[in-house]
Amino acid sequence: FTELVKLIDMAGLQSTLSTLGASGPFTLLAPTNDGIANLLKRKPWIESKLSDADYLEDFLLYHVLNGIVKGVDFEETTNVTALNGKLINVKTTVNNNYELVVRLQDATTSEDTTLA
Numbered sequence: 001f002t003e004l005v006k007l008i009d010m011a012g013l014q015s016t017l018s019t020l021g022a023s024g025p026f027t028l029l030a031p032t033n034d035g036i037a038n039l040l041k042r043k044p045w046i047e048s049k050l051s052d053a054d055y056l057e058d059f060l061l062y063h064v065l066n067g068i069v070k071g072v073d074f075e076e077t078t079n080v081t082a083l084n085g086k087l088i089n090v091k092t093t094v095n096n097n098y099e100l101v102v103r104l105q106d107a108t109t110s111e112d113t114t115l116a
Contacts, residue, residue, distance in 0.1 A: 001030050001031075001032065001033065002033060003031075003033045003036040004030055004031055007050065007059070007060060010056060011056040011060060013057060013060060025067060026064050026067070026083065027066075028064055046059075061082060061083040061084035062083075062086055063104070064084075065080055071100040071102065074090050074092045075092075088104050
């Protein structure tokens with residue numbers, strides 16, 4: 001999750017996340033390094049937007065849910081509202097290593113945004 005940590009640092013969100021923690025609990029759907037790399041490969045224009053603090057904050061808060069949510073709480077497909085207010089579609093599957101894989105899609109466009 002080193003790429004996610006870099007993005008949090010770039011956005012200066014450490015204090016925001018600390019503040020959120022005080023009013024939480026929250027669930028972070030943390031994209032893996034591979035998930036972020038795949039996103040940037042599929043949508044290279046996003047990389048240039050990552051220097052925009054507002055865009056980056058919105059991108060990161062898209063991966064935060066109110067409350068404690070465990071993978072088993074999701075049905076195969078579930079609609080949830082992210083902390084940035086966007087409705088997202090969460091799809092869960094189990095990979096060959098029997099690990100839960102969470103895929104996020106913008107529920108209004110059905111466009112893949114990241115893998116977590």
